[in-house]
Amino acid sequence: MSPSVADHAQLQLRGNPADAPWIIQKFGGTSLGKFAQGIAEEIVKPGTHHHRIAIVCSALSTGTKAEGTTSRLLRAAKAAVKPPSTEHEEIVAALSRDHIAAGETLIRDAALLEGYKASVEAECARARSFLCAARVLDEISPKTRDIIIGAGEKLSCLFMTTLLQDRGVKAEYVNLENIIHPASTSGTVTQAFYDDVAVAVAERVLECEDRVPVVTGFFGTVPGSLLAAVGRGYTDLCAALLAVGIKAQELQVWKEVDGIFTADPRKVPQAALIPVITPEETAELTYWGAEVIHPFTMEQVIAAKIPIRVKNVTNPGGHGTVIFPADQEPLEGRVPGTPNGLKPSGKRPTAVTTKADITIINVHSNRKNVSHGFLAGIFSTLDFHQLVVDLISTSEVHVSMALHTDTSARQTAVQLAAKELERWGTVDISRGLSIVAVVGRHMKRMVGVAGRMFQTLADASVNIEMISQGANEINISCVVKEKDALKAMTILHTTLFLYSEVEI
Numbered sequence: 001m002s003p004s005v006a007d008h009a010q011l012q013l014r015g016n017p018a019d020a021p022w023i024i025q026k027f028g029g030t031s032l033g034k035f036a037q038g039i040a041e042e043i044v045k046p047g048t049h050h051h052r053i054a055i056v057c058s059a060l061s062t063g064t065k066a067e068g069t070t071s072r073l074l075r076a077a078k079a080a081v082k083p084p085s086t087e088h089e090e091i092v093a094a095l096s097r098d099h100i101a102a103g104e105t106l107i108r109d110a111a112l113l114e115g116y117k118a119s120v121e122a123e124c125a126r127a128r129s130f131l132c133a134a135r136v137l138d139e140i141s142p143k144t145r146d147i148i149i150g151a152g153e154k155l156s157c158l159f160m161t162t163l164l165q166d167r168g169v170k171a172e173y174v175n176l177e178n179i180i181h182p183a184s185t186s187g188t189v190t191q192a193f194y195d196d197v198a199v200a201v202a203e204r205v206l207e208c209e210d211r212v213p214v215v216t217g218f219f220g221t222v223p224g225s226l227l228a229a230v231g232r233g234y235t236d237l238c239a240a241l242l243a244v245g246i247k248a249q250e251l252q253v254w255k256e257v258d259g260i261f262t263a264d265p266r267k268v269p270q271a272a273l274i275p276v277i278t279p280e281e282t283a284e285l286t287y288w289g290a291e292v293i294h295p296f297t298m299e300q301v302i303a304a305k306i307p308i309r310v311k312n313v314t315n316p317g318g319h320g321t322v323i324f325p326a327d328q329e330p331l332e333g334r335v336p337g338t339p340n341g342l343k344p345s346g347k348r349p350t351a352v353t354t355k356a357d358i359t360i361i362n363v364h365s366n367r368k369n370v371s372h373g374f375l376a377g378i379f380s381t382l383d384f385h386q387l388v389v390d391l392i393s394t395s396e397v398h399v400s401m402a403l404h405t406d407t408s409a410r411q412t413a414v415q416l417a418a419k420e421l422e423r424w425g426t427v428d429i430s431r432g433l434s435i436v437a438v439v440g441r442h443m444k445r446m447v448g449v450a451g452r453m454f455q456t457l458a459d460a461s462v463n464i465e466m467i468s469q470g471a472n473e474i475n476i477s478c479v480v481k482e483k484d485a486l487k488a489m490t491i492l493h494t495t496l497f498l499y500s501e502v503e504i
């Protein structure tokens, strides 16, 4: 029997080449919202020439993450249990409209478009039914909230699957909503749990055969809840688990920057792209404000000796930044595209970064208490208020702590904690501060970085409120007034990154 027109069209589609190495590509919400066409035509499709590609998608955002689908679904979940608000219904209707509009703009094939629209409507109807159930029950469990936010990744993957098919790629929608067995969703999140998820996700992806898997970065209701256990940015972790389970050659995290820079390129135009960086340095940078990658992601992938490459959706030909330990060989041969191997030259700090919304709490002991209970008492108070200390500097009778107070809840918690801390002595609070951190693995063997850092800030009349060096010796941080942070970062970048240091 000769193939039908539809079969013929299917035969023309490009799929994954048999037995080629796997590359996992993770796309964030804003990249998908703004560059879906480029991702399909210039990244995924050409990727299948030499590799098997699986893509992991986050939920669409057209502007900032705060206005994106996940944030809107979280708002809907809140509104559902706050009658008489009908905001949840309006949000779901708007999400349906937005996803259908995205499809109408880019999907050319009428039949594919119709099928896509029906799937969007079905998915939105399902989200609506969970929200209505929450309204009736007058409560929303963490698991229900997980299911509701998961609709975001399902919608974006339905969109990307159809778009890829429309552009001649054999693609398969892979919904991981039920990938975790219900029996394992009680208890706590352990490494063994992540190992099981990695295996299950890889098995599901292998079922796609030559079709390019389009995988929901949402991977089901994890023990406790996804938001509590992993937090926002969980699609990075999902991509990491897939890369580990399938033994990928590389995990690519696609951003709207060329990779990791010596400073935030939006703020410091002279910042340079870092070709290779270690996971420890990346973790420090991420912690101090460079929003590059979810920290758990690195742990999982690096333990499996798989390099991570950060690349730019608007510059697919760029080398990007490879994250890999300096002293290891990757699982699958050399890291492709790193001419100097994994050991970049130059004995300078790697990067400088800042973190805003910092508050310092100073506690001066009244010496009426024995010093051994002093620190324990302070930390139990902070723990009670769920406050995390970013930096600490201490003597026997004086403690300064820098805390991230980016939400009004945290600001209130600091206020309450400070009141309670008065039992230990005099307490004062300084607000409106930023952390400035210099990070680099070579700093362990360099003399003079700290000296030059503080001299540079003094020369620029930047007042330093607090100083701290990380125990791993690859970061030196200080706290400055928020209004001085950009000046501090720029001047440190210019001074510390221009001169080589003396190695000891």
Ligand SMILES: Nc1ncnc2c1ncn2[C@@H]1O[C@H](COP(=O)(O)OP(=O)(O)O)[C@@H](O)[C@H]1O
Binding pocket: 028, 029, 030, 031, 065, 254, 255, 256, 257, 259, 260, 261, 262, 263, 264, 265, 266, 285, 289, 290, 291, 292, 351, 353
């Ligand atoms: N050292 C750094 N290198 C690269 N990006 C950085 C750095 N510090 C801060 N950033 C910022 O992190 C963001 C990461 O890229 P983006 O694609 O916008 O993130 P996401 O996909 O997580 O929304 C960029 O906006 C960039 O300005």
Ligand SMILES: N[C@@H](CC(=O)OP(=O)(O)O)C(=O)O
Binding pocket: 027, 028, 029, 030, 058, 059, 065, 068, 070, 071, 152, 217, 231, 232, 233, 234, 235, 236
């Ligand atoms: N969509 C989810 C998960 C995620 O990973 O997001 P992104 O990849 O866009 O940072 C969120 O907004 O938290």
